[in-house]
Amino acid sequence: MTTKLLNIKTRLFRSLTNLGMMIILFSCSSSSIGEEPINPPAPPASSVEKSEYYVSTTGNDENPGTLTSPWRTIQKAVTTVTPGCIVNIMGGTYYEEIKVTVSGTADKYIVIKNYNDEEVIISGDNKPRELMNLNGVSYIKVKGLTFADCLGSYSVGIKISTTSDEASHHIEIESNTIRNLYANATATVYPPNVYAGGITVAGYLDSKAIHDIIIRENTVKDCRTGWTEAISVTGNVDGFLITKNVVTNTGNIGIDASGHWGISKNPTTDFARNGVISENHVSYCKSPVEGGAGIYLDGSSNILVEKNISHNNVYGITVGCERANNFVTNNIIRNNICYHNEGFGIGLMGWSPEGRIIKNCQVVNNTTFGNAKDRLGEIAIYSTENTTIKNNIFYSTHANSNLLYVDDSHLNLDMNFNHYYSSSPDVKFYWKGNIFSTFEQYKQNTGCDLASAFSNPLFIDTEVFDFQLQSTSPCIDTGDPAYTPAENELDFNHNPRKVGACIDKGAYEKQ
Known part of the structure; x- marks a missing residue:
């Protein structure tokens, strides 16, 4: 963690949404519920786009790049x-590896689009191809293109x-499709060191951050x-925003924000x-x-994960730290x-024997349903410090599976005002090697979730x-009465997050 990041008192960010600009204020020095340790990218200034150029599969790079005399390659255009220029690419298939080397400016973005x-x-x-590289460039928009059909690491x-x-x-990077990228020819096994990423952002420099x-x-699909x-x-x-994307059938993790893998050689910025x-x-x-x-x-640290749907994966949402003797901090789910x-x-998946700790993480107002068919639980917790888990709904549907799985060491675990339910009579709560068969046994033996409840949450239609x-x-109205939503925090449906005396449990607020 950088000294700069640790000493931040207040940071302001803006992120684009379909409702306009959203401003959220947070304090990194506090881990109370509702505060957001986030600083995503500010929205771009209005682009002044003056010139338009054209590319066609029937063009010629000796042409002037006009609508009637287009260029042949996208590389020529970029x-x-x-x-301030717009590159208009006409329909067709282009067999290129494109390297964008020209930058726009704050008020003159370069736009590359269909x-x-x-x-x-x-x-x-x-x-094996890197279809588009944007290395060391700035003020670029890429819109409406399909990147497809790579085979090889x-x-x-x-x-x-x-x-x-x-x-x-x-x-x-907006409204593009990435499909049929294959690290290797077989789907049943991955040899070591084979990669085929859809959209990859990699910051290699020690002193300059992307x-x-x-x-x-x-x-991103079918990869x-x-x-x-x-x-x-x-x-x-x-500083990044990953929003409103569809990721399906990709052969590994969907969306990943990671660190401590030696990408940047300075561990304080890696x-x-x-x-x-x-x-x-x-x-x-x-x-x-x-x-x-x-x-x-x-x-990764200081990440807000909100209003996502994650289903039919191996795991839903995971906070972890795979590299030994490192930790993650100030993440909100x-x-x-x-x-x-x-x-x-x-899952909050630290591992204390190797010094991998999850610190200052908040898991609030989520809804989980029908997970953990074979292992772990609706929520699983390993090696955490100063963790808050409140106002969630955890609903199990599988026989002989854990509703809750807690293992390894924990310091200051604040777990309360949650709602549990299992449609199977053989509910289990796993706690550090002990298995409790009733909710009351779990509460009495752990001291957690004393103000939580166990009953059918009555969803509209599962x-x-x-x-x-x-x-x-x-x-x-049965969530934590002390909970105050963060500024501009909305529920899953973009409705006010708190209506009535107390916040509702789960991802939706009854209006």
Whole structure:
């Protein structure tokens, strides 16, 4: 953790949403519920876009790049344009590895997009390819393109990275599709060191962080990513927004913000931080060798994960730290829905024998349903310090499975005002090697969840995964009475987070 990050008292950020700009204030020195240790990218200034150029599969790079005389290659366009230009790519398939080397400016973004909503495919031709590189550039928008058909390790759809002395910043990746990227030819096994990332952000420089990155409304599907992820932010990255993306069937983890892997050689900057992961729909992210979470915070800090749906993965949402003798801190997991994942719905996965600790994490107002078919629980907790788990609904549907799984050491675990239920009569609460068969036994022996409840939460319709609350739900107005929502915090449906005397439990607030 950098000295700068530890000493921050108050930080202001703005993130783009379809409702306009959102401002959230937080204090890194406090871990109380509702405060947000986040500093995602500020929205770009208004672009002044002056010139438009065109690319066509029937063009010629000797042409002037006009609508009637377009260029042939995208590479020609991105090498030639200047700040404020728009590159319009006409429909067709382009077999290129594109290296964007020209930057825009704060008021003159360079825009690279499909022309007139036509389908533009940038194809790897079933070879190992890095289809688009944005290394050490800034003020770039990439919109409406399809990146497809790579086969082989170190393939990637879009990579945002650094040069030897410059870090990329103010990059927007929006409304693109990444599909059919395969690290290797077989789906049953991943040899060591095979990778095929969908969208990768990697900060290699020690002293210059990648920042102000927006990854919005993209689709990553039908890939075999090997030992990497569909959307990945790693290394020295400070400030990002990953929102409203669809990630499905990717062969490993869906969305990952990670750190301490030696990407940046300075350990004080070698982790993703100050980011927001929101409103994404992540499903069927499963590795044949190492499981796979829908959303994973691995060694990253100051991340807000909210209003996501994560289902039919191996795990729903995981906070962890795989590298020994490191820790993660100040992450908030709130207002998410996790269902039908094979393992836990939400997991805090430190490991104290190796010095991997989860610190100052908040898990609040989430809904989990029907997870943990074979292992762990609706929520699983390992090696945490100063952890808050409140106002959640944990609903188990599987016979002979754990509703709650708590193991290893914990310091200052504040777990209360939650709502538990199991549709199976053989409910189990696992606590540090002990198994309790009733909710009352669990409370009496652990001292946790003393103000929590066990009963049917009365969702609208679990058959169609509608986890809104019926008007008679026992979860209405029964959350922590001391809870004060953060400024601009909304429920899963973008409604006010607190209506009535107390906040509701779960991801939805009854209006």
